Amino acid sequence: MNGIEADLQLSCGDFTLTARFTAPGRGVTALFGASGAGKTLLLRCVAGLQPGVRGHLNITGECWQDSARGYFLAPHRRPVGYVFQEASLFPHLSVRGNLEYGLRRIPVGARSVLPDQAIELLGIGALLTRRPAHLSGGERQRVAIARALLTSPRLLLMDEPLAALDQASKAEILPYFERLHATLSIPVLYVTHAVDEVARLADYLLLLERGKVLAHGPFVEMLTRLDLSLAHGDSAEAVLETQVAAHDAEYRLTYLECASGCFAIPHFDAAIGTRARLRVRARDVSLVLTPPHDTSILNILPVRILAISEDRPGQVMVGLDANGAALLARITQKSLMLLKLEIGQRVYAQIKSVALAE
Amino acid sequence: MSFSAADLAAVWLTLKLATVTTLVLLLLGTPIAWWLARTQSWLKQPVNAIVALPLVLPPTVLGFYLLVLMGPAGPVGALTLALGLGTLPFTFAGLVVGSTLYSLPFVVQPLQNAFTALGERPLEVAATLRASPWDRFFSVAVPLAYPGFLTAVVLGFAHTVGEFGVVLMVGGSIPGATKVLSIAVYEHVENLEYANAHALAAGLIGFAFIILLLLLLLTGRMEAARRA
Numbered sequence: 303m304n305g306i307e308a309d310l311q312l313s314c315g316d317f318t319l320t321a322r323f324t325a326p327g328r329g330v331t332a333l334f335g336a337s338g339a340g341k342t343l344l345l346r347c348v349a350g351l352q353p354g355v356r357g358h359l360n361i362t363g364e365c366w367q368d369s370a371r372g373y374f375l376a377p378h379r380r381p382v383g384y385v386f387q388e389a390s391l392f393p394h395l396s397v398r399g400n401l402e403y404g405l406r407r408i409p410v411g412a413r414s415v416l417p418d419q420a421i422e423l424l425g426i427g428a429l430l431t432r433r434p435a436h437l438s439g440g441e442r443q444r445v446a447i448a449r450a451l452l453t454s455p456r457l458l459l460m461d462e463p464l465a466a467l468d469q470a471s472k473a474e475i476l477p478y479f480e481r482l483h484a485t486l487s488i489p490v491l492y493v494t495h496a497v498d499e500v501a502r503l504a505d506y507l508l509l510l511e512r513g514k515v516l517a518h519g520p521f522v523e524m525l526t527r528l529d530l531s532l533a534h535g536d537s538a539e540a541v542l543e544t545q546v547a548a549h550d551a552e553y554r555l556t557y558l559e560c561a562s563g564c565f566a567i568p569h570f571d572a573a574i575g576t577r578a579r580l581r582v583r584a585r586d587v588s589l590v591l592t593p594p595h596d597t598s599i600l601n602i603l604p605v606r607i608l609a610i611s612e613d614r615p616g617q618v619m620v621g622l623d624a625n626g627a628a629l630l631a632r633i634t635q636k637s638l639m640l641l642k643l644e645i646g647q648r649v650y651a652q653i654k655s656v657a658l659a660e
Numbered sequence: 661m662s663f664s665a666a667d668l669a670a671v672w673l674t675l676k677l678a679t680v681t682t683l684v685l686l687l688l689g690t691p692i693a694w695w696l697a698r699t700q701s702w703l704k705q706p707v708n709a710i711v712a713l714p715l716v717l718p719p720t721v722l723g724f725y726l727l728v729l730m731g732p733a734g735p736v737g738a739l740t741l742a743l744g745l746g747t748l749p750f751t752f753a754g755l756v757v758g759s760t761l762y763s764l765p766f767v768v769q770p771l772q773n774a775f776t777a778l779g780e781r782p783l784e785v786a787a788t789l790r791a792s793p794w795d796r797f798f799s800v801a802v803p804l805a806y807p808g809f810l811t812a813v814v815l816g817f818a819h820t821v822g823e824f825g826v827v828l829m830v831g832g833s834i835p836g837a838t839k840v841l842s843i844a845v846y847e848h849v850e851n852l853e854y855a856n857a858h859a860l861a862a863g864l865i866g867f868a869f870i871i872l873l874l875l876l877l878l879t880g881r882m883e884a885a886r887r888a
Contacts, residue, residue, distance in 0.1 A: 349788055350787075351784050351787065351788070376787075376792075377784075377787040377788060378786075378787045378788075378789075378790050378791055378792050378793075378795075378796075379790075380788075382788055383788070384784075384785070384788035386781070386785065388781075390781050390782065390785045392782060392785070392786075392800065392804075393804070394803045394804055394806075403786070403789050403791075403799070404789035404790060407789060407790035407791060407795075408790065449789065450788070450789075453788075453789055453790055459788075
């Protein structure tokens with residue numbers, strides 16, 4: 303088994319964490335849940351920082367903990383890169399000193415990420431001689447990520463690395479994450495309480511609620527599972543994997559294609575064939591029985607109703623299959639009754655707006 | 661105003677005692693302070709109280725018990741005799757033991773405060789960067805707690821220079837072996853040699869002032885450097 307296998311229990315005051323799950327040993331796994339769900343605690347257990355945790359933990363074929371035979375790998379022996387919520391750079395060291403702190407403790411033969419590579423990947427070449435106190439929040443977090451990468455980790459643990467940053471710094475860091483994802487094949491456990499933060503990156507999703515792993519599965523599937531709270535309320539959305547098919551210079555539009563159909567979105571710069579994730583919010587999707595011709599809405603897809611579930615009072619969430627991809631539509635109870643919608647029925651989804659995941 | 665040879669010997673002995681005591685205190689006080697700063701044990705407050713005892717006890721009380729313990733009839737004395745070391749009272753080694761206990765809170769408390777102020781985070785970060793517990797202590801805790809070490813060294817040294825009661829009880833006044841500055845001042849006054857007493861006393865005041873000023877300037881500068 304090359305993935306992450308965990309079966310961990312921890313009692314911390316009146317809080318109990320029971321984390322039993324498997325996750326793939328590649329790509330980004332989002333640990334998602336409300337604050338207080340135990341996301342950070344779980345990450346700390348994986349890193350070995352939390353005392354008192356019981357159970358067993360296997361990371362890409364290597365045992366890190368097995369309480370049954372009294373085995374616990376000390377945190378400094380676990381090949382993880384940990385990025386904390388606050389960058390937590392060492393104030394007594396320069397940026398270079400911080401980067402070298404972990405690097406120096408890795409035998410030369412075991413280094414798979416080289417300093418130049420990490421510095422270039424995170425764009426921190428100009429900061430090397432500076433002290434952490436003289437960096438902006440975004441710069442600090444980039445240095446912290448590079449510092450973690452330079453230990454050549456087998457697993458990257460990120461604890462809401464963007465939470466302490468303002469909007470501008472977040473936008474500054476996200477492209478670096480994407481390059482990281484594309485360049486290095488290190489699996490990532492990424493703690494977040496905001497799905498949109500990982501909508502562009504996440505491959506797998508682990509849903510935590512009050513110390514328990516409620517469900518886990520491929521990211522795009524999990525978003526539309528009507529039995530989970532994720533697929534309800536105002537923020538419910540589906541994510542579609544598409545690629546750039548064409549640009550329309552006259553109308554300033556870009557066309558994205560996937561098995562479900564073709565989407566027109568406001569023009570953005572990207573080569574034809576570029577992969578892009580599209581976020582479609584349930585509240586922006588309405589259903590019609592026949593293909594409308596006289597509408598200002600450009601994105602209309604033929605879909606089949608898979609499931610209907612109660613949402614807020616007076617509203618229902620409809621799960622849709624758009625030729626293999628899942629979509630959500632939130633409509634009123636009244637519309638459901640008037641249109642006589644039922645499971646298995648073929649209808650059309652009118653999508654008022656879509657957004658690129660970023 | 662000039663110093664007699666006996667006075668100079670007292671000055672030299674005092675500096676030697678303070679230096680040795682400070683080194684012993686660092687070796688002994690650092691682990692105690694580290695433990696106190698990080699333990700969850702119920703023993704924490706009792707140990708805290710024991711370390712702070714010399715702050716509230718009259719030095720003569722401490723000196724009296726040390727004399728009894730280290731004397732030929734005391735358990736420590738019996739042990740040192742059995743080891744062929746003789747007894748500690750009225751020797752330089754006895755003074756070091758007395759001074760170490762007497763100045764312990766002045767070293768442990770600043771270190772403990774500095775270690776507590778560190779928090780867990782820098783040590784956890786170091787652990788995830790593959791630093792072993794010893795490595796974390798020396799590469800992260802010590803440099804970050806540097807102002808605490810500076811305060812501890814200066815206070816431990818200066819407080820040893822300034823002690824009187826414990827030294828008098830444990831060491832007596834043997835020129836060259838146990839007669840330190842404060843005892844010399846006392847004897848000059850007893851003998852109505854005010855000029856000699858003035859020379860030593862004023863020198864001590866100047867010394868104390870300079871030490872404290874240096875400490876304040878250094879910690880101020882380090883704070884500024886850290887922020888820069």
